Amino acid sequence: MLATRVGALELCSPLLTASGxxxxxxxATAFLEAGDLGALVLKTVTPRPRHGNRPPRLVETPAGLLNSIGLENRGVEVFLEQNLAALEALELPVVANAGGESVEEYRAMVRAFGPLDAFAAIELNLSCPNVQGGSLPFSSSPEAVTEVVSACRRLTDKPLWVKLSPNVTRISPLALAAEAAGADALTVCNTVLGLVVDWRRRRPALGAGFGGLSGPAVRPIAMRMVREVAQAVEIPVIASGGAACADDVLQFLVAGASAVQIGTAGFREPSCISRIAAELRRELAAEGLAAAELVGTLAWPDPA
Ligand SMILES: Cc1cc2nc3c(=O)[nH]c(=O)nc-3n(C[C@H](O)[C@H](O)[C@H](O)COP(=O)(O)O)c2cc1C
Structure with missing residues (x-):
């Protein structure tokens, strides 16, 4: 009833973890019942270790979290040394997430992850700053998306998921660029740029200044972008942004997503994916539907 597919990848559930x-x-899969999580999407790894941004890195807002972790990680070599054996032992698809500051760094990540059987797919996090291209993220220009995705595509037959940023005026040109460059699926979307001010100190609340907003506040934005992207491309769309209950997940499926990543909701309730899976089974049974039947079924109102 929950089974879905993202391209060639068959998943027992549309519920995935969100990177980071x-x-x-x-x-943390110990918090979940078997069969509830469709795939484990891992935190972004970069070729070299990154210390991440200056603290504080997280601040709560009325309906979500603003974060500026800064892709802290120990670099791909240590990551594989410390985690590969445990990941290989997991009985569910694992998706590696790759970051970089140049096309060459993304290529290095795909060269490292591509040959490993532990990974069912690679998600490219294109929200990283493009140092070569003047520090704007790769995800902000179709040309940069084309360059990085086609360079990675040449290096692997593994499914490549491309994670787009919502911090653009129009997301469809970026989605089309990723699809034309060989992406197998698109994750829509990363966090929404925001700012919280500590007015007494006249300083940003986060050490890095701006941060990325996630959680319930961003859900309608992600929903709109999932719809726009699903209308524009033929490849599957994976939703990411504010999902916390079965109703949210069902909305994303109807809007055009084949699977839904759950991120911020898990900080408050680490077992929420199992709670949502149980809710989904109840809702779908009541309607006599399978999750996959709902994908992209949104009927759009006629213009007045
Ligand atoms: C604390 C935190 C860390 C994150 N780290 C990453 C990351 O390393 N790579 C990435 O692609 N997205 C990262 N994200 C974005 C999430 O994967 C997700 O796309 C976003 O939070 C929206 O989904 P949500 O509202 O369900 O959290 C992070 C989000 C949060 C809140």
Missing amino acids: TFGHDGE
């Missing part, structure tokens, strides 16, 4: 919110190694 469920750890590096799969240990």
Whole structure:
């Protein structure tokens, strides 16, 4: 009833973890019942270690989290040394997430992850600053998306998921560029740029200044972008942004997503994916539907 597919990848559930919110190694899957999580999406790894941004790195807002972790990680070599064996032992698809500051760094990540059987797919996090291209993220220009995705595509037959940023005026040209360059699926979307001010100190609340907003506040934005992207491309769309209950997930499926990543909701309730899976089974049974039947079924109102 929950089974879905993202391209060639068959998943027992449309519920996935969102990168950066469920750890590096799969240990947190102990919070979940077997069969509830479709795939474990790991935190972004970069070729070299990154210390991350100056603290504080997280601040709560009325309906979500603003974060500026800054892709803290120990670099791909240590990551594989410390986590590969545990990831290989997991009985569910694992998706590696790759970051970099140049096309060459993304290529290095795909060269490292591509040959490993532990990974069912590679998600490219294109929200990283493009140092070569003047520090704007790769995800902000179709040309940069084309360059990085086609360079990675040449290096692997593994499914490549391309994670787009919502911090653009129009997301469809970026989605089309990723599809034309060989992406197998698109994750829509990363966090929404925001700012919280500590007015007494006349300083940003986060050490790095701006941060990325996630959680319930961003859900309608992600929903709109999932719809726009699903209308524009033929490849599957994976939703990411504010999902916390079965109703949210069902909305994303109807809007055009084949699977839904759960991030911020898991910080408050680490077992929420199992709670949502149980809710989904109840809702779908009541309607006599399978999750996959709902994908992209949104009927759009006629113009007045
Ligand atoms: C604390 C935190 C860390 C994150 N780290 C990453 C990351 O390393 N790579 C990435 O692609 N996205 C990262 N994200 C973005 C999430 O994967 C997700 O796309 C976003 O939070 C929206 O989904 P949500 O509202 O369900 O959290 C992070 C989000 C949060 C809140």
